[in-house]
């Protein structure tokens with residue numbers, strides 16, 4: 088991190104940014120909360136296939152935002168806990184859980200993911216789950232993996248789907264590298280006030296800090312913290328328009344158009360802890 092700035096200071100800027108974004112996102116067409124309540128979707132097909140029957144399992148979703156992905160797992164039968172550091176996101180998740188009739192099978196905790204073990208009373212989970220847009224808000228992937236490793240119960244599993252570090256390193260509008268591929272102490276400071284949903288104009292809490300983490304750094308951090316890698320897949324698609332030049336496919340994924348090279352835009356992995 089840059090001289091004179093500590094994690095708490097950067098985290099508070101990110102928290103203010105995400106707190107504001109949570110309210111904007113809950114009203115957005117992108118998340119379509121009313122449609123979600125009507126349609127009652129379960130987990131995404133790929134994720135349901137990867138994790139199988141979750142009935143009765145304890146599932147923890149780290150950086151859960153306002154809980155739509157978390158609650159989809161509750162609908163599939165898991166007992167879910169969502170954790171996020173933005174109070175507006177956690178309040179929104181609790182309200183949506185009530186409206187969806189899933190409050191009895193869900194709990195939402197407001198805490199920094201780096202303090203998750205403590206905030207969750209050293210509980211352990213059958214499944215720890217992390218979905219898109221999580222790692223880039225954290226300066227150290229080792230510190231994150233130490234929390235993940237301590238939260239997976241013996242015999243439990245860890246599922247991650249996140250943006251690909253190679254895509255993170257690219258410039259917005261052209262195929263050129265603009266940012267580091269590897270984790271660096273210096274954050275990328277962004278004052279654009281932009282968010283990825285249809286929004287109502289720039290955010291007031293514009294400043295946000297991000298860090299990249301190479302794929303090897305993320306996998307090694309999980310291995311250092313007691314997990315075993317089951318599989319890792321790099322995808323040529325993502326679930327949000329990461330770049331203005333991506334096109335939406337019929338299945339809702341965002342991909343490079345014909346004529347552009349096929350690049351990794353997201354990745355997913357499954358890891359496990361021995362009994």
Ligand SMILES: C[S@@+](CC[C@H](N)C(=O)[O-])C[C@H]1O[C@@H](n2cnc3c(N)ncnc32)[C@H](O)[C@@H]1O
Pocket residue numbers: 098101105106150151152153154155156170171172173176198199200201218219220221224225
């Ligand atoms: C892109 S969103 C995750 C989106 C989620 N996959 C979804 O589509 O609903 C990232 C989330 O990470 C949370 N977050 C960022 N830094 C965090 C931290 N240090 N501790 C806990 N949550 C954090 C934000 O509040 C936000 O809700």
